[in-house]
Amino acid sequence: xxxxxxxxGIMGRPMALNLHKAGxxxxxxGRRAESMAPLGEAGCTACRTPAEAAAKADIVILxxxxxxxxxxxxFDDDGVxxxxxxxxxxxxxxxxxxxxxxxxxxxxxxxxxEMLDAxxxxxxxxxxxxxxxxxxxxxxxxxxxxxxxxxxxxxxxCGWAATAPARWPRPATRSxxx
Numbered sequence: 001x002x003x004x005x006x007x008x009g010i011m012g013r014p015m016a017l018n019l020h021k022a023g024x025x026x027x028x029x030g031r032r033a034e035s036m037a038p039l040g041e042a043g044c045t046a047c048r049t050p051a052e053a054a055a056k057a058d059i060v061i062l063x064x065x066x067x068x069x070x071x072x073x074x075f076d077d078d079g080v081x082x083x084x085x086x087x088x089x090x091x092x093x094x095x096x097x098x099x100x101x102x103x104x105x106x107x108x109x110x111x112x113x114e115m116l117d118a119x120x121x122x123x124x125x126x127x128x129x130x131x132x133x134x135x136x137x138x139x140x141x142x143x144x145x146x147x148x149x150x151x152x153x154x155x156x157x158c159g160w161a162a163t164a165p166a167r168w169p170r171p172a173t174r175s176x177x178x
Contacts, residue, residue: 003027007062057088115142
């Protein structure tokens with residue numbers, strides 16, 4: 001399975017590296033070329049734009065700092081929306097506005113693209129050591145498709161909210177990993 005990872009800061013870089021170590025083909029994009037260099041040296045493929053990374057992936061992971069950054073990464077002129085294929089899944093692991101998340105998910109779904117809201121807890125140490133807690137909101141069938149991709153980060157626990165689309169996203173914690 002091909003995975004795009006966009007956002008290579010203190011959390012994103014070790015998460016992308018752990019995906020690669022787990023055997024996934026990982027396409028990375030960061031705002032700064034120097035943030036992509038160590039991942040390229042490790043075997044990931046550096047991409048010039050979020051659209052380029054998304055075009056090569058089945059699952060697109062976002063780990064950026066805030067709501068405006070997520071919106072830019074998805075919807076800008078070179079954003080994910082211009083590369084991602086229908087049937088793909090965008091997973092936002094940033095901690096952003098729930099109202100914005102709903103709006104982004106609706107816009108993506110109108111184009112045949114699913115979205116999961118999956119903020120994490122555990123900090124950079126959890127990202128490095130693969131012990132993050134992941135709180136996931138979204139459709140259960142989409143969660144099941146993406147669930148294996150969470151394994152290289154999740155340690156022993158992960159959360160999931162089986163919510164109706166009208167109330168989505170609504171993260172909750174319910175252990176499924178043990």
